[in-house]
Amino acid sequence: MTTISGSSSASTGSTGSSSVSQTASITKQIIKLQDQLKSLSDEKSLTAEQKAEQQQMIESQIAMLEAQLAQIQQQAAEQQQESKAADSGGSKVADGVNRPTEKNKLDVYI
Known part of the structure; x- marks a missing residue:
């Protein structure tokens, strides 16, 4: 039987490096789930219904991780815009x- 492993943590990073590490971590999780999805078709001990159920579960986990990844990327872009606005906003002494x-x-x- 194929086991589904994957954890998602919804934390928001305040620095750019934490968003990069979160992005890398989520990307690794997505790749691992995609590999599980590929290997699911080769699984002989599961019925077609069990395979379909696990496939749906894995796909929903991937969708959640992709949404989390998009949110982190959007927050990073907003922080970058804010920092650019602060730098060019006449803050020169x-x-x-x-x-x-x-x-x-x-x-x-x-």
């Missing part, structure tokens, strides 16, 4: 050299 302060500003009239 006037240092007096390339971005003059009020004291270091030159008014040149020709």
Whole structure:
């Protein structure tokens, strides 16, 4: 009998590296489930009804993991957009050299 193993954890990462590791982990789980799905057709000890039932279970697990993967990717994209907006949103501090302060500003009239 084929055993179905797979665990999904719905955790949200606040850093980019955790979303990358979560993405890799979920991808590995999906690949493992796809391999189980492929090997299910070769299983001789199961009836056709049992195979169909297990196939449906594996496919639903894959669908859940793919949805979780899409959610993580969307959160990572949103965080990236937020960080880009924060960087370009005028957060540069006037240092007096390339971005003059009020004291270091030159008014040149020709």
